[in-house]
Structures are given as C-alpha cells and as structure tokens.
Amino acid sequence: xxxxxxRVTTAARHIAIITAPLPGHLNPLQVLGAELxxxxxxxxxxxxxxxxxxxxxxxxxxxPLPERAGSAGLLDDYLAKLAHATGPxxxxxxxxxxxxxxxxxxxxxxxxxxxIGADAMIADAVEPAGPLIARHLGIPHxxxxxxxxxxxxxxxxxxxLGWRYRPGAWGRFRNRGGYAVSDALMRPITRVLDAAxxxxxxxxxxxxxxxxxxxxxxxxxxxxxxxxxxxxxxxPWRHAPGPxxxxxxxxxxxxxxxxxxxxxxxxxxxxxxxxxxxxxxxRAVIAHGGGLDPAGxxxxxxxxxxxxxxxxxxxxRRCAAAVLHCGFNSVLDAxxxxxxxxxxxxxxxxxxxxxxxxRIGAARVLSPHGLTVRALAEALGDVVEIPAxxxxxxxxxxxxxAGGGAxxxxxxxxxxxxxxx
Numbered sequence: 490x491x492x493x494x495x496r497v498t499t500a501a502r503h504i505a506i507i508t509a510p511l512p513g514h515l516n517p518l519q520v521l522g523a524e525l526x527x528x529x530x531x532x533x534x535x536x537x538x539x540x541x542x543x544x545x546x547x548x549x550x551x552x553p554l555p556e557r558a559g560s561a562g563l564l565d566d567y568l569a570k571l572a573h574a575t576g577p578x579x580x581x582x583x584x585x586x587x588x589x590x591x592x593x594x595x596x597x598x599x600x601x602x603x604x605i606g607a608d609a610m611i612a613d614a615v616e617p618a619g620p621l622i623a624r625h626l627g628i629p630h631x632x633x634x635x636x637x638x639x640x641x642x643x644x645x646x647x648x649x650l651g652w653r654y655r656p657g658a659w660g661r662f663r664n665r666g667g668y669a670v671s672d673a674l675m676r677p678i679t680r681v682l683d684a685a686x687x688x689x690x691x692x693x694x695x696x697x698x699x700x701x702x703x704x705x706x707x708x709x710x711x712x713x714x715x716x717x718x719x720x721x722x723x724x725p726w727r728h729a730p731g732p733x734x735x736x737x738x739x740x741x742x743x744x745x746x747x748x749x750x751x752x753x754x755x756x757x758x759x760x761x762x763x764x765x766x767x768x769x770x771x772r773a774v775i776a777h778g779g780g781l782d783p784a785g786x787x788x789x790x791x792x793x794x795x796x797x798x799x800x801x802x803x804x805x806r807r808c809a810a811a812v813l814h815c816g817f818n819s820v821l822d823a824x825x826x827x828x829x830x831x832x833x834x835x836x837x838x839x840x841x842x843x844x845x846x847x848r849i850g851a852a853r854v855l856s857p858h859g860l861t862v863r864a865l866a867e868a869l870g871d872v873v874e875i876p877a878x879x880x881x882x883x884x885x886x887x888x889x890x891a892g893g894g895a896x897x898x899x900x901x902x903x904x905x906x907x908x909x910x
Contacts (some may be wrong), residue, residue, distance in 0.1 A: 503531040503606050504906075505552075506633075507594060507622065508613035509587075510540035510564055511571075512750060513818050514635045517704060517726035517895070518613065519546040521633065524899035533605055535598050539564040552605050554597035563589065574836045580674070588677040594618040595685045599626055609906050612698070614639050617682055624696030625689045631902050634703035635726075636817040637838045637845075642715050647671045651840025654711045654848060699905040702898040704821060706888045709845055721901055724892025725821040727802065734803040736794065741772040742809035744869065745823070746793075747801075748835070749816040750778040756785045758833070758857055762812050765865035767791030769873065773812075774804055802826070810872050812865070814857070815839035815846070824851065827886040829872035829879050831865065833857040850881035 506522060508514045515534065522532035526548045534544050538553035567586045574583035595618050602610075602622070610630040612619025623630035639648050644660060646652035647667040655663070672679075686692065700719030707722040736743065746762040748755055759775055766773040773793035777786075786795045801819065805811065805826040813819050815834045820842055823830055830852040832843035846852035853868040872878040 502529065502608070503533065504609045504611060505598075505602050505605070505607035506532065506534045506549075506611045506613070507598065507616055507619035508534070508536070508611075508633070508635070509590070509615050510536050510543060510567070512543050513816060514613055514615060515540075515543045517635055517818065518611065518633060519544065519549050520726040520728055521611070521702075521895045521898055521902075522546065522549045524895045525902065528899060528903050530903070533607065535594075535601050535605075535607075537564050537593065550605075552601050554593060554601060557593070557596065563593065571836075584674060585677050588681050591616065591618045591678055592681045595622065595681065598622050602626060602628075611902070614701075617678065618685075620696055620698065621682060621685055621689075621691070624691060625685075629699050629906055630696075631905060632698040632701040634701055634705060636705075637841055638701075638703055638705060638710055638713070638716075638720075640713075640715070640717065641668065642713055645711050645713065646841065646844075648838050648841050651834060651844045651854070653844055656712070700901065702901060704817070706824075706885055706892060708849065708885050708888050709824070711845060711848070719905065721898065722892075723898055724889040724894050725818070725825060726895035726898065727822075731800055731803050733806065734800050736774070736804070736807055739772070741770060742873065743774050743794075743804075743807055744771045745776070745799075745801075745805050745808045745811040745828070746773045746813075747776040747811075747816075747819055748778065748780070748814045748833075749819060755857075756781055756788075758860065759785075760789055761860050761862055761865055763789045763791040763793040764862045765812075765869055766793070768862060768866040769870050771809065771869070771873070774799065774808065776801065776804075810869060812869070815842040817842060820846065821889070824882055824885040825889045827879065827883040829882050831855065831868045831872055833860065849885070850877055851885065852878070 506518050508518055523546055525532050533550035533552050535552045541551045544551040567590055570583045570586040573579045599622055608628055610623045610628055611633050612630045614632050614634045620630055637648050644656045646664050650667055701717055702721045703723050704725050706724055744766045763773045775793050775795045776799045777797055779797045802822050805822055805828055808828055811823040811828045812831045815832045830846055832846055832852045832854045834840040834843040835857055843854045847854050853871055855868055
C-alpha cells in the first residue's frame, strides 16, 4: 500500500466515540483514537461514568453521561446479562439490557457532546444510538465496524446466525426469514430508537455516514454486492507488536485457548480444552479472563499454562493453533499470526464469524454444548495437521499485514472529515 503521510491538517478537531461499553469494542477504538490524536484531533469516549474503567489510553478522554434515576449499576447489570446471552430467557434479557444502554445514550449523550464541543463522531456500528445522535446534532459521523460488517443484504445471512453463504434463491428466501425473526427479537431496541426519532422530529432516512472503516479484512467476510459508498475493509486496530513473551519450551506445540472476558466462566469447557490439547501431544495456553479462581486453574488437566490474561498477540506468535469462542478481536489476532482455529461459538456474532472461518477453510467449527475431549482433539488434530487449514489462515495473515491497521483507518477518517461543515 502507498506510504501514509505523517500528519494531515483538519478543519474539525474534537471527535466523540459512541460505542458499546465493552473492552472488545473500546480497546480497538482507543487504538484508532490514538492515531487520530497523532493527527491533531481531540478524542473523547462518551458513555456511562462506570465505563471509565475500560478507557485506559491516557490520550483518550472520557466524558460521562449524567446520572439518571436507575442508572446506578446499569453497566454491571449489562455485563452480567451479556455473559449469559443465550436461550429463551438469556437472549431477551440481553436485548432488553442493550436497549436500556441505547436509551441511556440517547437521553444523555447529546447534551454531553454539546458541552465538550464535539464536532464529529465515530459511531460504532454495534450501537445504533450513534448515527441518530449525530443526525440530531447536525454533526458528521464515521461508522466504525469493530466486528463483522452488519449491513443487511438479501444474500447475506443475519449477522448473529451461523448460516453458510448461499447466494441463490433458496439462500435469499432463508435469509428473509432470518431477518424477520431478528427484527422481531430486536423490537425493544427499535422502540427506543423510534421514540427518539419522534422526539427529535426525524424520519428513518438521511444522516448517512461519511464512510465506514472496518477491522475486518475483505477475505474474511462473505461476498457482498451492496456495500455503502466509502466502505473500507481493513485490518486489526492494534498498537505496534510488543516483544515476544517468554514461554516454557518442552517440545510440545502450544495451543492458545480463550473464551474472552464475557464468556470466561466455563471451567468445564476449559478442562475439555486442556485435556484435548494433551490428547494430541500439545500444551494448552489458557486465557480465562478472570473466569477461574486459583483452585479452578490448578484442577485443569494436561499441565496447561494458565492466566486470566496473556499478551495475546505475542503468545499467538508462539502457538500452532487456537481454540476460540470466535470473539472478533481474538479471531483477528489468531489470523494475523497465521493460526488455524477450532471455533466454539457461544453467542452474539460468534456463530457468523465461525461460519466465515469455515468457508475460507481456516477453522473447524464445533458446538461448545456437550463438547467431548475426543471431538475437540480430533478437530485440533485436523487444523494442526492439514496444510490447507494453515494455508487459509496465512492467506488472511498476508491481507492483514498489508491492510494498514489503525493508521490507515485514521488517515482515511481524517480525510473524510477534513472539510466537514
């Protein structure tokens, strides 16, 4: 790709970030924000006061929403519901909690953005409040796609289903049914958005993003025919690679195993991972995100290396494969390291990510429910031993290496907003 300029001047100078209050979204957006700071912008995350715990970059500000009746403990309640976001009880609870988070932003963020003088916005595609607030305030916004691209197309399955890509008539028929069910489930969020539009005198049209910037490499997504203008596929928004991590080397290949921070409280699944790695002569490197206590760590079979958190990118450079729940950032880091994956999708867009990995040949997909050591060991053996799995992952790794990361995304955002009115 061509060399990027060191600095670009801008007309606007203060950009707000509106996203979900989750590390998986805030961490890459802070890396993107730091690149914008280097280009002369002031960058502020706007969300609940409790979300400050996830804003760790000193270059990025945090402007809290005003306290409202019932907002105390809202973030912890939200996180608890996301940790159990499956099934006929867990899924509706998660959607209602997400609607409450969207409503908090719609009620509080406009005044905060006026007060801090934000004249542009990065709106994470996962949080629908952002574009509506930007339109209400009359400021330009850029859509940040931190996970899978969410834009609806007739030939693309809904983003929270692990359906294969089928571009023909049957696939489009199936997808219409999937979107109808998805729309029904999402009504609590839709009602919140419709109420805000009515209050602000806005219709459903207008207010499109100046551009869309994505962490997702083009090769990982399903083929698309109707991307919005100015859509930029890219590569992970990460800081410069850190030093290699010192891991014991006893000759066994290492397998990175993680269920992220929200779904990490699954000791039985971690035990299955550790035993399956041992069964193929490998050693598990387990990141449980705080979901295991010391006693639980000690009970894991197969002599795994265990921590709540590892320096993920550095550890993956030492591994032969990964076992992941298919959280998007972990998948991108594994692919950047050229690792084949055994996917154990649990919730959210994880099944859809796993389906895309299977389509390109970089993963074997298993259900985490009732998973046996034998089944996981067989899948691990496949991805480690079959050259095509590693070749598929390495193909995406090459695309990621050429993608420009957060630096390219920031310069593209800067250019799109430089002449914003």
